[in-house]
Amino acid sequence: MNPLILDGRKVAQSVKDELMAQICELKGKGVTPKLATILVGNDEASKTYVQMKANTCHKLGMESERVFLPEETTTDELLDVIQRLNSDHQVHGILLQHPVPSHIDERKAFDEIALEKDVDGVTSHGFGATTFQLGAYPCCTPAAILQVIDYYNLELEGKHAVIIGRSPILGKPVSMMLLNRNATVTICHSRTENLDQIVKQADVVVAAVGRPKFVKGEWLKEGSIVLDAGYNPGNIGDADYESCYPKSSAITPVPGGIGPVTISMLLKHTVEAAQRQLNTTKTHSNVS
Ligand SMILES: Nc1nc2c(c(=O)[nH]1)N[C@@H](CN(C=O)c1ccc(C(=O)N[C@@H](CCC(=O)O)C(=O)O)cc1)CN2
Numbered sequence: 586m587n588p589l590i591l592d593g594r595k596v597a598q599s600v601k602d603e604l605m606a607q608i609c610e611l612k613g614k615g616v617t618p619k620l621a622t623i624l625v626g627n628d629e630a631s632k633t634y635v636q637m638k639a640n641t642c643h644k645l646g647m648e649s650e651r652v653f654l655p656e657e658t659t660t661d662e663l664l665d666v667i668q669r670l671n672s673d674h675q676v677h678g679i680l681l682q683h684p685v686p687s688h689i690d691e692r693k694a695f696d697e698i699a700l701e702k703d704v705d706g707v708t709s710h711g712f713g714a715t716t717f718q719l720g721a722y723p724c725c726t727p728a729a730i731l732q733v734i735d736y737y738n739l740e741l742e743g744k745h746a747v748i749i750g751r752s753p754i755l756g757k758p759v760s761m762m763l764l765n766r767n768a769t770v771t772i773c774h775s776r777t778e779n780l781d782q783i784v785k786q787a788d789v790v791v792a793a794v795g796r797p798k799f800v801k802g803e804w805l806k807e808g809s810i811v812l813d814a815g816y817n818p819g820n821i822g823d824a825d826y827e828s829c830y831p832k833s834s835a836i837t838p839v840p841g842g843i844g845p846v847t848i849s850m851l852l853k854h855t856v857e858a859a860q861r862q863l864n865t866t867k868t869h870s871n872v873s
Pocket residue numbers: 634680681682683684705707724725726754816820839840841842843844845846847848
């Protein structure tokens with residue numbers, strides 16, 4: 586049987602269709618969900634991604650604010666911007682585009698984002714709360730991976746998921762999220778020995794290594810599921826699609842796989858944040 590091609594654009598559209606009604610309802614209550622993005626420096630791919638996020642916001646009737654900071658911005662200057670957005674009641678979600686220039690303390694900057702506005706799931710608090718299922722917003726690419734799995738009713742319980750990559754916004758959080766869905770999780774990384782033999786044991790492979798066409802079809806067990814979260818220049822994934830396709834039972838392409846769902850999950854979290862912040866304001870005004 587031919588492998589199932591997991592169509593991320595279709596999944597993203599289903600998320601956006603649901604969001605539209607919620608946005609309308611919020612607007613009826615006088616609230617327009619608003620996402621603020623911060624981009625430090627001149628990385629061309631990052632410029633495209635923040636533009637895509639703003640475009641999608643506007644298509645859905647949401648607001649967006651884009652903050653562009655020069656390459657030489659210091660950590661303290663970036664923290665000031667985040668604090669300003671934290672205290673702006675019109676802003677419901679904040680996203681700091683990764684990567685930031687190397688002289689910036691990215692962890693410090695991520696952790697400055699108020700938890701209730703951390704719609705990208707990048708704070709240490711958000712990571713912990715996602716791991717312990719305490720209702721934080723998960724990182725958007727891991728959330729997109731789960732969304733694709735659920736849309737296509739793919740089985741996770743008891744399956745061996747091999748994650749290749751351990752980044753704070755992808756490999757680490759997706760491992761915890763798959764563990765929470767009762768998958769048996771192995772995390773591999775650049776120092777892992779015999780990677781191909783570990784991948785051979787996987788029912789589900791998450792390619793999140795940041796190297797184009799890294800995962801080869803000959804590494805795969807027949808019938809495994811390949812979820813490619815790569816976004817390398819030229820829209821090339823982390824899995825070698827040509828060789829992985831015939832060995833898999835289901836596979837995400839690049840482009841058109843996890844990427845589009847990532848942005849729709851970011852907007853979903855922002856709408857949820859707007860709803861929660863509205864509820865909190867109501868509770869406080871009832872008390873006072
Ligand atoms: N703070 C964050 N930084 C980054 C994240 C993130 O989730 N949070 N993810 C990546 C990049 N990224 C979003 O920022 C992203 C990459 C690719 C796509 C996407 O939809 N790609 C398309 C192809 C591109 C195109 O159509 O031009 C696809 O795969 O079909 C979305 C988001 C790094 N930084």
